[in-house]
Amino acid sequence: MKFGKEFKKQKVSEWTEAYVDYNGLKHILHGIRSFRQNNPNLARASSKRLSLKNFNSSSLHESNIDNHDDIENQVIVVHTVHQENSRKLYNTRLIVSPTEGEGQVDRKAGVEMSCRSQQQPGSSGVDLSFQERHSDSHPVVDVLHRNNSTNGEITDEYETSNLEILDRIKISNTYDSPMSTIRGVFTDTREKGLSYNKEELKEVEERLKIAFIEFYQKLCLLKHYSFMNMCAFSKILKKYDKITSRFVARSYMKIVDDSYIGSSDEVTNLMERVEAVFIKNFLNSNRQEGMKLLRPIRKIERHRITFCSGFFSGCTVALIVAVILLIEDRKLMQIKSATLYIEIIFPLYGFFTFTVLHMLVYAANMYFWRRYKINYPFIFGFRQGTELGYREVFLLSSVLGVMALATFLVHMHIKMDSETQHYETYIELLPLGLIIVVLAITFCPFNFMYRSSRFYLIKCVFRCVCAPLYKVTLPDFFLADQLTSQVQAIRNFEYYICFYGGRQLTRRLKRCSNNEVYNVFYFVLAVVPYWFRFLQCVRRLFEERDSVHGYNGLRYFTTIVAVVIRTAFEFRKKIAWKVLALLSSAVAAIANTYWDIVVDWGLLQRRSKNLFLRDKLIVPHKNVYFVAMVLDILLRFAWLQLVLILDVHSLHGKTVSTIFSCLEILRRGLWNFFRLENEHLNNVGKFRAFKSVPLPFTYYEDKDDNDGNERDEKDE
Incomplete structure (x- = not known):
C-alpha cells in the first residue's frame, strides 16, 4: 500500500486537519516536476549552481539566518510567527531559486505543527501543541513523575508525597444512579463527612482504573500522531530530492528532528510511568495482563462471519419466496377465514419484521459510517475490540429473519393443511416460543453470542426507562430516538400478552380490540418512547442550562399530543377527531422536520460556503444532502397518511400501517447517518478523540485549599 493511502488510513479522524498536508505537498511537487519537464535547460543550469556543500541547517530555536552565511547558501529559514503563554509557533521555509519555477514552495512556506483541544465543561481534553512550551503542574502527572522509570518501582519520595496529595483531594460521588439523583434533589449537597463501604470503594477503584486506561490510550494516540507526521515529512522530502536533485532531505529532517x-x-x-503505576496498583505487578488492558488488541474480521451472513441472507430470500408461493398457491388472500387468521397472527410475526428491518438499516449505517471515516465506536463509547461491525449486525439480522420466516412458513402450512390441523394447539405456541428464545439469548449471562454488546444494549435500554434519573449520554438519547420509530413493534409486543392471555383462538382478536385495559396500554405504549426523550431533555435542561434542550423537549411534547389524538381517532372515527389529528400531526411533522434538518443534521446554515448546507461535509457529493432532506420531509409527512386513511386498493387489514411503519424505520436510518456525521464533525472541530472519565475525587490547589479551610473555620 502506498504511503499516502496508509497515512490517510492511520490518521486519528478527529485530528485530520492538524496533520501534515501530505496530499497538498504532493500537489506542489507535481507542479515542480511539470515545470522542470517543460524547462529542462533552466533546471540543469540551476542544479549546477547548487551543491550539497552549500546547504546549512538553521536551528529551530534560533530562528534568524546566520549573518556570516550568504542567503544563497541557506536551505531552510525558520522564524517565530507567534508567541503566547510560553508557547511558540515556528514557520519553516525552504529557500528555492524562483527562476526554477519552484517558488511555489516559498509561497506555501512550510508546515505549522499545532493542534489545540478546546476542552468543554465536563469533557476530557488534551493540549496537543507541538511547540516549545512549559507544562503546568497536575496532581496525577506529579504522582506519575515520582515513579522510578528505571525499575518500575515506586520510590519512598512518592510514598511520602502521597499523603500531601491526599490533603488536597476531596472524594466526590461520580457514580450516577437513580438513588443518587433522588438524594441530590431531596438532601443537602454539602458534605456531611466521608464514609464509604466496600462496594463504593470498589467503584472508585474501577473508575480510577478506567481513567488510567483512557489516559494511556491518549498518550498512544499522541505518540502515533508524532510518528505519522515524522514519516510524512521524511517521505515528502525524499520525493522532493528525487524530483529536484537538491538533496535537502537530510538538512530539513535535522530541523524537524530537533523540534x-x-x-x-x-x-x-509518561507512558512508561503510567504502565508502572497501573500494573503495580491494579494488576498486582502482572505486566502481561496489564498490557492487555492498556493496549487492547484490535478486532480481527473473520471470513466465517461473511460466509455465514451470505448463507443466512440467501436462506432469508428463499423463505420469503416460499411464503409468497404458499399464499398464492392456496389462494389464502381470497379465503375469508384464512385472511382473518392471517390478520390475527400477523402482529405476532410483525414484531420480528420491524426488528429485522431496523437491524438491517443499522448495519447499513455502520457500513457507511465506516466508509466515510465517521468515528462511531468512539461516539457511542464502544469498548475497543468488542464492538460489533456491520457484518456481525447483518449476520444477526439474517439469522433472526430466517428463524421468523421459517416459523411463519411452518405455522401457515400446518394450519392450512387439513391433514395436520390436529396440531393446531401446538403451532399456536410457535411465535411465543420464538420470542422466548430471542429474549433468553438477549439476557443470557454466559459469554457467547456477543455478550458485551448485548449487555451494553440492555444497559442503554435500562437508562432510557429510568429517565431522568440517569445523566443523559449520547447512546441513551440515540437509542430512545430509535424506539420512537418502533411504536408499532412495541404495540405488537403488547399484542403478544393479549393474544396468549386468551383461551379461545376465535375470540382473541375481538377480545383484544374490546378490552379496556388493552386499549389503555395501546395509548400508553405509543407515547412511552417520546416520553423517555421528553424526560431526557428535561434532565439536560436542568443540568446544562441550555434553552435548546427546552425547545427539544417541547418538540417531543407536541409529538406526544399528536400521537394521543391520532390514536383516539383510530378508535373514534369522528370528523372532530380527524381534524384535530390532522392539525396536531401537521404541527408535529413541521417541528420534527425542521429539527432534523437544521439542528440534528446541521444543514441549511446561513452564510455557509456550501449553499443551503454547512461548511464541512463528509460525503463528497452534495446532491446526497439535498436528496436526504427531500426524503426526510416526504417520510415525515407520510405520517399524515395514517390519519387521512386513503383508500389503497389490494391492501388488507393493517397492511397500510405496516408499510408506513417500515418507511418510518427507513427514515430513521437516514436520520442516523447524518445525525452521527454532524456529531462527528462537531467532535472533530473540538479536536476531541477521548472519552470523558469523571474521577471520584476533586483536587484543590493551595490557594483554594486555604480559602476552603478559612471558610470551614468561620462556619465552626
Missing part, C-alpha cells in the same frame, strides 16, 4: 515533535520524549516517558 519538539521530533525530539521530545515526554510522551514516551
Whole structure:
C-alpha cells in the first residue's frame, strides 16, 4: 500500500486537519516536476549552481539566518510567527531559486505543527501543541513523575508525597444512579463527612482504573500522531530530492528532528510511568495482563462471519419466496377465514419484521459510517475490540429473519393443511416460543453470542426507562430516538400478552380490540418512547442550562399530543377527531422536520460556503444532502397518511400501517447517518478523540485549599 493511502488510513479522524498536508505537498511537487519537464535547460543550469556543500541547517530555536552565511547558501529559514503563554509557533521555509519555477514552495512556506483541544465543561481534553512550551503542574502527572522509570518501582519520595496529595483531594460521588439523583434533589449537597463501604470503594477503584486506561490510550494516540507526521515529512522530502536533485532531505529532517515533535520524549516517558503505576496498583505487578488492558488488541474480521451472513441472507430470500408461493398457491388472500387468521397472527410475526428491518438499516449505517471515516465506536463509547461491525449486525439480522420466516412458513402450512390441523394447539405456541428464545439469548449471562454488546444494549435500554434519573449520554438519547420509530413493534409486543392471555383462538382478536385495559396500554405504549426523550431533555435542561434542550423537549411534547389524538381517532372515527389529528400531526411533522434538518443534521446554515448546507461535509457529493432532506420531509409527512386513511386498493387489514411503519424505520436510518456525521464533525472541530472519565475525587490547589479551610473555620 502506498504511503499516502496508509497515512490517510492511520490518521486519528478527529485530528485530520492538524496533520501534515501530505496530499497538498504532493500537489506542489507535481507542479515542480511539470515545470522542470517543460524547462529542462533552466533546471540543469540551476542544479549546477547548487551543491550539497552549500546547504546549512538553521536551528529551530534560533530562528534568524546566520549573518556570516550568504542567503544563497541557506536551505531552510525558520522564524517565530507567534508567541503566547510560553508557547511558540515556528514557520519553516525552504529557500528555492524562483527562476526554477519552484517558488511555489516559498509561497506555501512550510508546515505549522499545532493542534489545540478546546476542552468543554465536563469533557476530557488534551493540549496537543507541538511547540516549545512549559507544562503546568497536575496532581496525577506529579504522582506519575515520582515513579522510578528505571525499575518500575515506586520510590519512598512518592510514598511520602502521597499523603500531601491526599490533603488536597476531596472524594466526590461520580457514580450516577437513580438513588443518587433522588438524594441530590431531596438532601443537602454539602458534605456531611466521608464514609464509604466496600462496594463504593470498589467503584472508585474501577473508575480510577478506567481513567488510567483512557489516559494511556491518549498518550498512544499522541505518540502515533508524532510518528505519522515524522514519516510524512521524511517521505515528502525524499520525493522532493528525487524530483529536484537538491538533496535537502537530510538538512530539513535535522530541523524537524530537533523540534519538539521530533525530539521530545515526554510522551514516551509518561507512558512508561503510567504502565508502572497501573500494573503495580491494579494488576498486582502482572505486566502481561496489564498490557492487555492498556493496549487492547484490535478486532480481527473473520471470513466465517461473511460466509455465514451470505448463507443466512440467501436462506432469508428463499423463505420469503416460499411464503409468497404458499399464499398464492392456496389462494389464502381470497379465503375469508384464512385472511382473518392471517390478520390475527400477523402482529405476532410483525414484531420480528420491524426488528429485522431496523437491524438491517443499522448495519447499513455502520457500513457507511465506516466508509466515510465517521468515528462511531468512539461516539457511542464502544469498548475497543468488542464492538460489533456491520457484518456481525447483518449476520444477526439474517439469522433472526430466517428463524421468523421459517416459523411463519411452518405455522401457515400446518394450519392450512387439513391433514395436520390436529396440531393446531401446538403451532399456536410457535411465535411465543420464538420470542422466548430471542429474549433468553438477549439476557443470557454466559459469554457467547456477543455478550458485551448485548449487555451494553440492555444497559442503554435500562437508562432510557429510568429517565431522568440517569445523566443523559449520547447512546441513551440515540437509542430512545430509535424506539420512537418502533411504536408499532412495541404495540405488537403488547399484542403478544393479549393474544396468549386468551383461551379461545376465535375470540382473541375481538377480545383484544374490546378490552379496556388493552386499549389503555395501546395509548400508553405509543407515547412511552417520546416520553423517555421528553424526560431526557428535561434532565439536560436542568443540568446544562441550555434553552435548546427546552425547545427539544417541547418538540417531543407536541409529538406526544399528536400521537394521543391520532390514536383516539383510530378508535373514534369522528370528523372532530380527524381534524384535530390532522392539525396536531401537521404541527408535529413541521417541528420534527425542521429539527432534523437544521439542528440534528446541521444543514441549511446561513452564510455557509456550501449553499443551503454547512461548511464541512463528509460525503463528497452534495446532491446526497439535498436528496436526504427531500426524503426526510416526504417520510415525515407520510405520517399524515395514517390519519387521512386513503383508500389503497389490494391492501388488507393493517397492511397500510405496516408499510408506513417500515418507511418510518427507513427514515430513521437516514436520520442516523447524518445525525452521527454532524456529531462527528462537531467532535472533530473540538479536536476531541477521548472519552470523558469523571474521577471520584476533586483536587484543590493551595490557594483554594486555604480559602476552603478559612471558610470551614468561620462556619465552626
